[in-house]
Amino acid sequence: MMAGVEAGRHHQALAAIVGAAGVRSPAPREYLSDGTAGRGLEGWADLVVLPGSTDEVAAVVDHCYANDLAITTRGGGTGFAGGAVPQGGIVLGTERMARVRAFDPLLWRIHVEAGLPTAELQRLVRGSGLRFPPDPGAAEQSQIGGNVATNAGGPHAFKYGTTRAWVTGIEAVIPPGEVVTAGGPLRKDVAGYDLIGLLTGSEGTLGIVTAVWLRLIPAAEAALPVAGLFPGSEAGCAAVEALMGSGVVPACIEYVDEPALAAVGRGFPGGAPGPGFLVLTEADGSAAEAVAGRDALREALDEAGATWIAAPEGDGIRALWTWRDSISPRVTAVRGGKLAEDVAVPVDRLAEALRGATEIGGRHGLEAMSWGHAGDGNIHTSYLVAPGDIGQQGRAEAACEELFDLALRLGGTVTGEHGIGLLKRSHLAQRLGPAGQRLNFAIKRAFDPKGLLNPGKG
Numbered sequence: 028m029m030a031g032v033e034a035g036r037h038h039q040a041l042a043a044i045v046g047a048a049g050v051r052s053p054a055p056r057e058y059l060s061d062g063t064a065g066r067g068l069e070g071w072a073d074l075v076v077l078p079g080s081t082d083e084v085a086a087v088v089d090h091c092y093a094n095d096l097a098i099t100t101r102g103g104g105t106g107f108a109g110g111a112v113p114q115g116g117i118v119l120g121t122e123r124m125a126r127v128r129a130f131d132p133l134l135w136r137i138h139v140e141a142g143l144p145t146a147e148l149q150r151l152v153r154g155s156g157l158r159f160p161p162d163p164g165a166a167e168q169s170q171i172g173g174n175v176a177t178n179a180g181g182p183h184a185f186k187y188g189t190t191r192a193w194v195t196g197i198e199a200v201i202p203p204g205e206v207v208t209a210g211g212p213l214r215k216d217v218a219g220y221d222l223i224g225l226l227t228g229s230e231g232t233l234g235i236v237t238a239v240w241l242r243l244i245p246a247a248e249a250a251l252p253v254a255g256l257f258p259g260s261e262a263g264c265a266a267v268e269a270l271m272g273s274g275v276v277p278a279c280i281e282y283v284d285e286p287a288l289a290a291v292g293r294g295f296p297g298g299a300p301g302p303g304f305l306v307l308t309e310a311d312g313s314a315a316e317a318v319a320g321r322d323a324l325r326e327a328l329d330e331a332g333a334t335w336i337a338a339p340e341g342d343g344i345r346a347l348w349t350w351r352d353s354i355s356p357r358v359t360a361v362r363g364g365k366l367a368e369d370v371a372v373p374v375d376r377l378a379e380a381l382r383g384a385t386e387i388g389g390r391h392g393l394e395a396m397s398w399g400h401a402g403d404g405n406i407h408t409s410y411l412v413a414p415g416d417i418g419q420q421g422r423a424e425a426a427c428e429e430l431f432d433l434a435l436r437l438g439g440t441v442t443g444e445h446g447i448g449l450l451k452r453s454h455l456a457q458r459l460g461p462a463g464q465r466l467n468f469a470i471k472r473a474f475d476p477k478g479l480l481n482p483g484k485g
């Protein structure tokens with residue numbers, strides 16, 4: 028932490044840029060942690076700065092770069108990798124930058140600032156019959172800038188792709204305080220390197236995303252889910268592959284394994300499906316297409332050996348997705364805490380990954396529960412811990428390390444959605460290899476030569 032006099036000097040200078048109400052010191056505690064708070068992760072910072080415009084962000088970065096102050100950008104603070112947990116310097120929050128700069132429903136595009144909450148964006152475009160497909164959980168809290176910075180996915184990334192697929196233009200502030208733009212309200216642009224791609228998923232380590240142009244699509248007339256229950260993960264994973272070969276493009280393929288279903292099944296709309304491995308899929312399109320697709324997916328589940336099938340309609344559909352969104356907090360509630368990871372593997376290695384994740388938990392004397400985006404091979408495994416049980420916490424950390432090794436051995440990755448952040452830094456080299464790592468370092472140096480953007484991450 029910096030000395031009081033020095034902190035006072037920075038406070039004054041930054042308040043001159045963003046206004047007195049936009050600077051907080053000492054940094055309020057809610058700006059020092061994110062979705063990893065349950066793991067005990069808390070950072071430290073001298074000041075929280077809340078700019079209200081891109082020009083203010085540029086001036087703040089200019090001040091920080093001239094004074095060697097680290098900057099941790101913070102969106103909604105829902106991240107699961109500790110990316111927004113500061114390691115000193117300032118926290119730059121984007122919550123005051125939530126304007127819609129332009130919305131052209133007839134051209135299927137919108138220009139928004141980084142601080143707009145994801146759910147607000149989704150509601151706004153839905154009002155015009157459009158859809159922004161990326162649907163990470165915690166959409167009421169997360170912000171579009173955080174989604175872009177983590178290249179967030181969600182269930183429907185299976186059919187529609189992750190956030191990157193929807194960003195056509197980006198505005199960001201890069202050191203030493205310069206505004207850079209790439210792309211725009213155009214659907215194609217291959218001039219130069221893919222700067223949008225570099226900044227998307229860069230977790231605040233290359234620049235501060237201040238605004239984005241997003242591509243939208245007309246919302247499907249209907250989206251009809253089907254859930255099938257299988258005797259175990261082998262049969263369930265075979266069903267996932269059967270769905271992909273069914274001739275329909277499912278909008279999503281999700282799963283909930285047996286221990287997780289035992290914990291959360293009671294809230295399943297219409298009653299618990301019973302013990303087993305749940306596969307949840309959906310068909311969308313025009314009303315006729317969705318019905319035909321749903322029937323084909325139901326048939327595929329049946330042929331794959333489902334012991335029970337449900338196809339909710341009307342209000343039951345919303346209830347089903349509300350139940351799906353509740354899995355993470357309800358699993359946490361089982362023991363009071365969990366260490367959750369989001370490794371991803373090729374879809375044909377999913378059964379091995381799930382078996383291995385459970386075995387790892389067993390070896391460490393921990394309950395393991397998994398669910399997630401099966402069609403993307405993205406498994407969210409949680410090792411349950413009681414808060415304050417240091418022994419259990421340590422064993423769960425060791426179990427997560429083994430899970431990363433397992434995913435890499437299976438040709439997968441240590442993170443399919445949540446990012447590297449603070450938590451998975453030590454595994455990045457293993458995933459990238461020497462040449463990939465050299466390029467990563469070179470890119471970081473090109474954007475941030477002093478290494479002040481989100482230090483200790485990525």
Ligand SMILES: Cc1cc2nc3c(=O)[nH]c(=O)nc-3n(C[C@H](O)[C@H](O)[C@H](O)COP(=O)(O)OP(=O)(O)OC[C@H]3O[C@@H](n4cnc5c(N)ncnc54)[C@H](O)[C@@H]3O)c2cc1C
Pocket residue numbers: 061062099100101102103104105106107109110111121141162163164165168169170171172173174175176177178179180181182230231232234235236237355356444445448481
């Ligand atoms: C219950 C729950 C369910 C979730 N489900 C999913 C899911 O299905 N799929 C998924 O992908 N994720 C999921 N997440 C993780 C999280 O919601 C997403 O990663 C989300 O997009 C993060 O957005 P945020 O605004 O909260 O970012 P933050 O947590 O504030 O920040 C995340 C990272 O992005 C950086 N950052 C934030 N804003 C900016 C910006 N404007 N410019 C540059 N860098 C920035 C931060 O420095 C940090 O490194 C879930 C989280 C929770 C709590």
